[in-house]
Amino acid sequence: MKTILVVGNGMVGYKFCEKFVAKEESKQFKLIVFGEEPRPAYDRVHLSEFFENQDAKALEMAPAEWYSENGIELIVDERVADIDRTNKTITTAKDREFFYDHLVLATGSSAFVPPIKGVEKEGVFVYRTIEDLEGMLAYAAKLKAQNPNAKAAVLGGGLLGLEAGKAVMDMGLEPHIVEFAPKLMPRQLDSRSSQVLQLKLESIGLNIHLSKATNQILGDDGYITGMEFGEDDVLDVDMLVVSAGIRPRDELGKNSGLEVGVRGGIVVDNKMQTSDSNIYAIGEIALYNHMIYGLVAPGYDMAGVAVDQIIGKTETLMPSEIDMSTKLKLIGVDVASFGEPFMPAAKGHSIIFENKTQHLYKRINVSLDGKELLGGILVGDASDYSMLHQIYLNGMPIPEDASQLILPASEGSAFGSAMDLPDDAVICSCEAVTKGDVCCSVLDDGNETMKDVAKATKATTGCGGCKPMVADLIKESLKTLGKTVKERLCEHFDYSRQELFDLAKLKGITDYDTLLDEVGTGNGCEVCKPAVAAIFASLYNETANRQETIQDTNDRYLANIQRNGTYSVVPRVAGGEITPKQLMAIGRIAQKYDLYTKITGGQRIDMFGAKLNELPLIWEELIEEGFETGQAYGKSLRTVKSCVGSTWCRYGMDESVSFAVEIENRYKGIRSPHKFKGGVSGCIRECAEARGKDFGFIAVEGGWNVYVGGNGGATPKHALLLAEKVDKETAIKYVDRFIMFYIKTAQPLQRTAPWLEKLEGGITYLQNVVINDSLGIVKDLDDEMQALVDSYVCEWKEAVETPEIRERYTHFVNSEETDSNIEYVALRDQKMPKEWA
Amino acid sequence: MSLSVLNTYESVAANNVKVWFKAAPISKFPKNGGACIKYKDKQIAVFNFTREGTWYACQNLCPHKMEMVLSRGMIGEENMEPKVACPLHKNTFSLKSGENLNGSLDAIATYPVKIESDFVYVGFSE
Ligand SMILES: Cc1cc2nc3c(=O)[nH]c(=O)nc-3n(C[C@H](O)[C@H](O)[C@H](O)COP(=O)(O)OP(=O)(O)OC[C@H]3O[C@@H](n4cnc5c(N)ncnc54)[C@H](O)[C@@H]3O)c2cc1C
Ligand code: SF4
Ligand code: SF4
Ligand code: FES
Numbered sequence: 001m002k003t004i005l006v007v008g009n010g011m012v013g014y015k016f017c018e019k020f021v022a023k024e025e026s027k028q029f030k031l032i033v034f035g036e037e038p039r040p041a042y043d044r045v046h047l048s049e050f051f052e053n054q055d056a057k058a059l060e061m062a063p064a065e066w067y068s069e070n071g072i073e074l075i076v077d078e079r080v081a082d083i084d085r086t087n088k089t090i091t092t093a094k095d096r097e098f099f100y101d102h103l104v105l106a107t108g109s110s111a112f113v114p115p116i117k118g119v120e121k122e123g124v125f126v127y128r129t130i131e132d133l134e135g136m137l138a139y140a141a142k143l144k145a146q147n148p149n150a151k152a153a154v155l156g157g158g159l160l161g162l163e164a165g166k167a168v169m170d171m172g173l174e175p176h177i178v179e180f181a182p183k184l185m186p187r188q189l190d191s192r193s194s195q196v197l198q199l200k201l202e203s204i205g206l207n208i209h210l211s212k213a214t215n216q217i218l219g220d221d222g223y224i225t226g227m228e229f230g231e232d233d234v235l236d237v238d239m240l241v242v243s244a245g246i247r248p249r250d251e252l253g254k255n256s257g258l259e260v261g262v263r264g265g266i267v268v269d270n271k272m273q274t275s276d277s278n279i280y281a282i283g284e285i286a287l288y289n290h291m292i293y294g295l296v297a298p299g300y301d302m303a304g305v306a307v308d309q310i311i312g313k314t315e316t317l318m319p320s321e322i323d324m325s326t327k328l329k330l331i332g333v334d335v336a337s338f339g340e341p342f343m344p345a346a347k348g349h350s351i352i353f354e355n356k357t358q359h360l361y362k363r364i365n366v367s368l369d370g371k372e373l374l375g376g377i378l379v380g381d382a383s384d385y386s387m388l389h390q391i392y393l394n395g396m397p398i399p400e401d402a403s404q405l406i407l408p409a410s411e412g413s414a415f416g417s418a419m420d421l422p423d424d425a426v427i428c429s430c431e432a433v434t435k436g437d438v439c440c441s442v443l444d445d446g447n448e449t450m451k452d453v454a455k456a457t458k459a460t461t462g463c464g465g466c467k468p469m470v471a472d473l474i475k476e477s478l479k480t481l482g483k484t485v486k487e488r489l490c491e492h493f494d495y496s497r498q499e500l501f502d503l504a505k506l507k508g509i510t511d512y513d514t515l516l517d518e519v520g521t522g523n524g525c526e527v528c529k530p531a532v533a534a535i536f537a538s539l540y541n542e543t544a545n546r547q548e549t550i551q552d553t554n555d556r557y558l559a560n561i562q563r564n565g566t567y568s569v570v571p572r573v574a575g576g577e578i579t580p581k582q583l584m585a586i587g588r589i590a591q592k593y594d595l596y597t598k599i600t601g602g603q604r605i606d607m608f609g610a611k612l613n614e615l616p617l618i619w620e621e622l623i624e625e626g627f628e629t630g631q632a633y634g635k636s637l638r639t640v641k642s643c644v645g646s647t648w649c650r651y652g653m654d655e656s657v658s659f660a661v662e663i664e665n666r667y668k669g670i671r672s673p674h675k676f677k678g679g680v681s682g683c684i685r686e687c688a689e690a691r692g693k694d695f696g697f698i699a700v701e702g703g704w705n706v707y708v709g710g711n712g713g714a715t716p717k718h719a720l721l722l723a724e725k726v727d728k729e730t731a732i733k734y735v736d737r738f739i740m741f742y743i744k745t746a747q748p749l750q751r752t753a754p755w756l757e758k759l760e761g762g763i764t765y766l767q768n769v770v771i772n773d774s775l776g777i778v779k780d781l782d783d784e785m786q787a788l789v790d791s792y793v794c795e796w797k798e799a800v801e802t803p804e805i806r807e808r809y810t811h812f813v814n815s816e817e818t819d820s821n822i823e824y825v826a827l828r829d830q831k832m833p834k835e836w837a
Numbered sequence: 838m839s840l841s842v843l844n845t846y847e848s849v850a851a852n853n854v855k856v857w858f859k860a861a862p863i864s865k866f867p868k869n870g871g872a873c874i875k876y877k878d879k880q881i882a883v884f885n886f887t888r889e890g891t892w893y894a895c896q897n898l899c900p901h902k903m904e905m906v907l908s909r910g911m912i913g914e915e916n917m918e919p920k921v922a923c924p925l926h927k928n929t930f931s932l933k934s935g936e937n938l939n940g941s942l943d944a945i946a947t948y949p950v951k952i953e954s955d956f957v958y959v960g961f962s963e
Contacts, residue, residue: 491915513869513888523888524869525913526922526929549870553909553924561924565904811905812880813865813872819880819905 009035012283013106109246118217200359334382339375430462537671554633564833570632575660576603602639645682652682654699709756854960873908882908
């Protein structure tokens with residue numbers, strides 16, 4: 001039996017063990033691992049989490065038992081001191097000797113401490129091990145006991161330095177970052193993004209000092225009191241964390257005559273072999289391509305290569321190009337860079353979006369022909385990082401106008417779905433998990449939750465940056481399984497919305513608590529509450545006023561909550577038809593309450609900026625003027641948009657306004673799985689955009705064409721033709737049934753367009769149901785719709801007239817004051833809420 | 838709204854209460870829902886979690902966009918942990934620890950609540 005010795009039990013040393021025991025061939029070897037630190041390998045990447053809970057166990061890569069259970073001998077707290085290459089032995093600091101056939105060096109790096117005068121002083125730390133953090137915590141606690149305003153500086157404004165800066169801030173010390181370069185994160189960011197990052201960090205309280213070369217560390221009694229950058233340029237600090245780069249721990253290599261780089265690191269080839277073919281080096285000690293890769297992902301790959309080489313799978317080699325994309329975590333601000341963040345003008349073009357007021361900077365670099373994404377930088381909002389990173393890694397096609405990839409207005413829409421990625425796209429680079437692995441884990445192995453998939457594939461267990469994308473893949477894969485997967489509303493109801501709808505109806509249950517007690521479990525949540533509220537509304541046309549605490553906030557207060565916690569008010573203007581007198585009334589009331597007014601896309605008037613306590617007062621006046629609620633807040637009918645039609649238009653084939661008014665009044669107040677809208681055009685010129693609505697009517701020679709399942713918004717879709725050239729009564733009947741069928745069978749928050757898309761058999765099936773009565777339910781649908789139409793009440797009238805409901809509209813229950821937090825700025829003769837910080 | 842306001846909210850443990858502030862009669866708080874009270878300069882969301890038979894209190898300020906809105910959020914539970922969902926973007930926070938359950942926002946401050954002769958009292962350390 002051959003012996004493998006691994007020196008260093010860090011992240012990569014551990015990964016070597018993990019990958020090794022997974023191989024059948026490992027049985028033919030004996031594996032002994034030496035670690036200098038007092039505990040088994042832990043997750044250094046998430047080291048900062050130690051500040052939160054001081055739970056070293058939680059960071060462990062695997063507990064000590066794992067090693068013995070897998071036949072690995074783990075010797076911690078014992079440094080390897082020497083290698084004797086001729087006799088193939090090593091000696092430890094405790095003077096024990098071990099023989100090897102293969103030796104793997106995974107000694108990693110230590111923090112680099114520049115030779116500045118005074119760095120040996122007490123209060124100067126590095127940021128690398130759990131012991132370092134324990135030392136910092138103890139010292140910070142001591143400082144704060146003496147002086148609550150104690151300050152701490154971090155030397156180095158790179159990736160790690162900023163993380164350390166956040167850590168000292170969280171320890172309650174005044175944080176300062178001191179950087180030698182004229183910008184933060186000089187290796188990953190260009191100067192503009194660096195400035196944006198600086199603004200953001202300053203806004204959360206970090207003090208940043210750039211272009212500072214530290215001459216000496218000040219302090220008389222052996223502990224630090226300040227840093228000196230030049231004459232008269234001094235920063236008083238009580239603690240310092242040095243984060244000025246890393247130094248490979250290559251002592252063993254040097255002393256035994258292995259080839260090392262000029263600036264350190266043990267030279268390896270693409271087999272991870274050093275200049276001695278029995279000795280391998282992996283992780284942050286290995287100098288590959290003249291570089292030390294200070295990231296875990298390449299280290300993990302190296303571990304895999306070394307394992308394969310040793311067990312004889314010599315065809316496994318380290319790729320020559322290594323992805324250095326990074327996403328900064330923890331600091332409370334999104335920063336990411338990928339591919340080629342800086343772009344030499346000869347290679348391509350850059351597209352830059354910058355908004356300093358929101359601390360936002362996005363840059364992408366595309367090839368000269370505009371077809372390929374080469375790299376980029378994201379500061380302030382890195383939510384698109386995963387997708388952009390994937391497009392870059394897989395050389396996927398990008399939109400002709402590449403700016404869509406970063407422009408805020410088109411977010412999401414330019415990307416298509418994560419399912420479009422090739423199966424071998426690496427989603428989790430820390431653990432090298434591909435899209436195929438994630439999807440198979442769902443499709444073939446039956447995992448359904450993030451937790452299970454993470455356990456099975458290890459995806460997301462590294463830096464965690466891939467979580468959103470993994471979540472998407474799980475969701476999408478589950479969807480493709482269609483009916484075999486049980487739709488479950490949430491942890492409280494083991495039913496789909498449709499099942500719950502039928503259950504509530506069958507059992508005649510009318511309140512949430514009873515439903516939860518009878519067919520659910522636990523105490524509910526923000527997913528099932530509004531879904532159930534909508535079911536009750538559709539079943540009994542109950543307004544949102546009765547069970548107000550299960551409603552979404554908009555329904556609970558019968559108004560749309562806006563950015564700053566105020567509300568908007570929208571009275572119904574059926575078909576967009578409004579009298580001059582009504583216009584004046586709205587104008588008068590808006591002026592009285594100082595509301596911002598705007599015409600909506602649905603042909604009515606929105607008044608913004610009403611405080612909670614003003615809502616009933618405003619509505620009282622509106623109702624007096626003959627208005628009703630427009631239900632702009634509800635998952636219900638919004639508007640029926642119309643063109644003027646034959647009443648005024650020379651092309652008009654029929655009276656579109658009259659039809660729109662009639663139909664809007666018919667469906668008003670009906671609550672549904674999601675909002676729905678209608679449109680009526682007087683001829684095929686389609687000025688009312690009826691085919692962009694959930695239902696639409698277009699006047700043609702000989703009657704009305706009826707369309708359903710259209711959508712504007714984020715995923716525009718033209719409505720499909722349900723019936724042609726029918727008279728008005730028939731048109732209404734079909735749409736009645738369509739809406740009712742949708743209400744009963746859709747998922748929560750599913751618009752009619754995706755509902756129709758998912759409906760097996762599509763529009764033909766729908767035609768069969770509503771026109772040919774293939775399910776034998778049209779009588780029910782007709783009756784149910786008529787019941788809803790007949791039971792309409794204006795819920796605002798109900799609210800204004802009922803003292804108990806009116807009472808809900810106060811900001812404080814123990815004070816008459818209003819929210820002093822609301823701030824406005826002027827905007828073109830009106831006002832708008834102050835920007836979000 | 839600046840961070841300084843956020844920093845005025847700090848969790849108070851039950852054994853650390855110096856002042857029991859008599860906030861309002863219990864009838865002012867909807868069943869399984871919340872309402873906002875004012876204490877000095879603070880806005881505190883108080884929740885009457887009837888289904889659990891428990892009361893909770895936390896800052897009204899959502900740390901996501903610094904709006905005073907949490908009292909208007911829906912309450913519920915996730916894996917037995919009572920929580921409130923911000924009405925603006927549905928970030929959820931534990932009503933016990935204040936922790937952000939579906940993201941990595943800062944935790945919100947929570948406060949002890951007691952009921953005496955049909956009145957709601959919230960505990961503060963100052
Ligand atoms: C705070 C922090 C945050 C980080 N964040 C990220 C991140 O977000 N993303 C990322 O990709 N990377 C990150 N890194 C870098 C990442 O942690 C390293 O790339 C990784 O730990 C390297 O693994 P390694 O096993 O090569 O080295 P190490 O983890 O340093 O392990 C080497 C081990 O060998 C031991 N050792 C050394 N010499 C001897 C000897 N002679 N005998 C016995 N034992 C010895 C050392 O004590 C150490 O335990 C971060 C690092 C830090 C410190
Ligand atoms: S859709 Fe036809 S009828 Fe209506 S306004 Fe346009 S042109 Fe006139
Ligand atoms: S109004 Fe609609 S489109 Fe405009 S910002 Fe709000 S959600 Fe987006
Ligand atoms: S403001 Fe609370 S979730 Fe956005």
